[in-house]
Amino acid sequence: MRIVLVGPPGAGKGTQAAYLAKNLAIPHISTGDLFRANISQGTPLGVEAKSYMDAGNLVPDSVTIGMAEDRMEQADAVEGFLLDGFPRNLGQAEALDAFLQTKGLKLDAVLDLEVPEDEVVKRIAGRRICRKDSSHVFHVEYNKPQTEGVCDACGGELYQREDDREDTVRKRLEVYHSETEPIIDYYKAQDLVVTIPALGKVAEVTQRAMDALERGE
Structure with a gap:
């Protein structure tokens, strides 16, 4: 299967x-991993x-498009992949479609993780990170330290x-609404979007x- 995963910051996409x-049994291709690699x-x-x-x-x-295309051409992605963080805007979505068309392929589904905005803010703004080891992550409500x-x-x-910080999170959400959310309508026109309560x-x-x-929804 060839799947795109979308959703606001804090939806749990990763x-x-x-x-x-x-x-x-398909590779998880994230924008962050592409850049690091x-x-x-x-x-x-x-x-x-x-x-x-x-x-x-x-x-x-x-x-970004070049990195994604290179990764999708690797052997482990021939039979399918799950894209996380790409495409991020309409231009990238159109480029992805064009790339797949050259291969005679198409997406099977676009999974839209749906989370209320107030919950997104609560999830992210409540995080607390350890200064000694950033892999130690807590939350003021969901994972309190002793x-x-x-x-x-x-x-x-x-x-x-x-x-x-809450103000930063809300700015990130504004960017998501203006840049990334339009790709949901783009894919809805192709009857690919499956909304998942997250x-x-x-x-x-x-x-x-x-x-x-x-179910093939």
């Missing part, structure tokens, strides 16, 4: 993508992307990242998505 890709390997696209990033500029769509402000694992100080336990959301795919 977590769901990993579970779904495993269940469907290309930059660490020093590919021409990675070098180009790094030059923009080092200058504090946005990486052009052409570079002692407020102190990491259970190592005793480090817990803090809120700038990216997780509230509840991770396993429940994964099962909803798998059930929808099996």
Whole structure:
């Protein structure tokens, strides 16, 4: 299967993508992984992307599209893939369609993880990260530390990242609404969108998505 996963920040796309890709036995292709792999390997696209990033500029769509196309042509993606974070806007969606058409392929589904905006803000703004080890993540409501402000694992100080502040989260949501949400209408016109309520336990959301795919919704 060839699937695109979309949803606002905080919808749990990365977590769901990993579970779904495993269940469907297809590679999980995320924009973040594409950038890290290309930059660490020093590919021409990675070098180009790094030059923009080092200058504090946005990486052009052409570079992101090139990385995604290269990855989709790798052997493990021949029978299918799950895209997470790509396409991010209409231009990228159109480029993806054009690329697949040259291969005689098409998408099977676009899974739209639906989460109320207030819940998105609560999920992200409530995160607290350990200063000693950023892999230790807590939440003021959903995963409280035993002692407020102190990491259970190592005793480090817990803090809120700038990216997780409520005003920043709301700005990210504005960008999502203006840039990424339009691709949902684009794919609805192709009858590809399957809306998945993304509230509840991770396993429940994964099962909803798998059930929808099996029904061919």
